[in-house]
Amino acid sequence: MASTGFELLQVSLPQLAAGALQTLSISALGIFFATVGGVLYGVLANLGKRPVNIALQVYLELFRAIPVLVWLYLVFFGLPIFFGLSIPSFWCAVLVLGLWGASEVGEVVRGALRSLPRGQREAGLSIGLSGWQLYGYVLLPQALKRMTPPTINLYTRIIKTSSLAVLIGVVEVIKAGQQIIERTYESVLIYGALLLFFFFVCYPLSAASRVLERRWAHT
C-alpha cells in the first residue's frame, strides 16, 4: 500500500484519469448536443408557429419539472421495459444531458433572437435572403453576444450534472475517486483532487463568460 500521498496519487492517477475522461466525454458530447439542439429550438421558437411553440413549451416544461436524475432512470431503465430499447449507460447520460441542455440553451437563444429589432429580419428578407441565410448571416450572429455568457454558464452546469451518470453505472470521475477511497481510505486527498478537477474545468468557463459579458455589455 502506498505510504505517502504522492505515491498514492501515482498509483491511483490512471484510474482517476479514466474517470475524468468519462466525465469530460459525457460533458463534451452533452454540450455539443445541447448547443446544436438549443440553436434549433431557439430558431423554431422564433418562427411564431403556434403548434411548434406548444410542442417546445411541453418539451421545456418536462425538463424543468422532472429532475435530470429521474430522466436518467427513465431512459436507462424505462426504455428497455417499455420499448425494448436498451442504450448503454454512457449514451443515456449524453442523451439526457443533451436534451436537458438543449431546452435551456434553446430558451437563451430564443430570448436573444427576440431581443433583436424586428427590422433586421425584414431588411434581410427584403434583399432576398432565404430563411437559412437570414438566420445564418443576420440574426444568429447578432444574437451571439447576448446568448454566449448564459450559455457558457449552462455548460458548467452540464459538466457538474454529468456526475449523476454514476447512478446508472457510469464510472465517471467521482465514482473513480470513491473506488480509490474504498481501497485506500485517503478521502481528504482524493476529494481534494476532485475539487481541483472540477474547479479547473469549470472556472475558466465561468471566467470567460464574465469577461465576455463585460466586454459586450455596451455594444
Place this chain on the structure above:
Amino acid sequence: MSALIEFQGFNKFFGEQQVLEQIDLQVQAGEVVVILGPSGCGKSTLLRCLNGLEQAHSGSLRLDGKELLAPGTDWRQVRQRVGMVFQSYHLFGHMSVLDNLLLGPLKVQKRERGEAQAQAEALLARVGLLDKRDVFPRQLSGGQQQRIAIVRSLCMNPEVMLFDEVTAALDPEMVKEVLQVIQGLAREGMTLLIVTHEMAFARAVADRIVFMEAGRILEQNPPERFFTQPQSARAQQFLEKFSFVESLPKTLHKELS
C-alpha cells in the same frame, strides 16, 4: 403598354380589420408615384404587400404581368426585383458597410466578388460615402446609414424601389442628403413608390400622387393638380393641416412634428 405593377381589387386584413380595401393602382415602368395619406391609412402595408412582407387577402397583384398572389410565387425572386428601404434603415450592425452591401449580391445572387464589389463601391461613391466603406453602421449618422441602406438595395439591381418614410427618423439637416439620392434615382428613370411626409419633396419628385385614406385610394393625380386643386374633401383637409404646420414659426413647427 401594360403596367409594371398592377393592383386590382386588392384587399388586406389584419384580423378583423380591413387595412386595404379594393385597391386599384397601376404603376408604369419609370414612373415615380408618391403615396400620401394620414397615419394608419395603410401606406406602409401597401408597400409591404408588394414585396411579400405582408400577405394579401384577396384580389390581384401583378408584377410585369405575372400574378404574385398565385400560389408558388417565388418571393425571393420578387424581392430582388423590388427593393425596399425602411424608416429606421435596419443596416446589419455586425457587418461593415461593404459587407452589408455585398451580402445580397454574393449570397442571394451568387455573383462574383470582384464585380459586385466594384458596383458597391461605385454606388457608395455616388452617394458620397466611399470613405465609409469599412466602418460599422453604429459609427455613422442617421443620414449616412439611410444612404447606405438605399445603396444596399440598389446593389441587387432592382427594377423598382419602395421607400417607406425613409426620412421620418432623421434630423432635419440630414433629410436633404437622403432625398437628393432618391431624386437622382427618379431622374435616371427608375420606378419608385414613395411614402413620405415631405410635401415639397413629393411635389417635386412625383409623376403622380396617390392619396389614401382608411385603406382606400381616394384620388390619383399629377402633383400640381393634387396640391393646387385636391378633389376630395379629405385630401383638402390633409393638405391644410400640412400647410398650417409649415406656416408656423420654426420652433413650434419642431414641437408639432
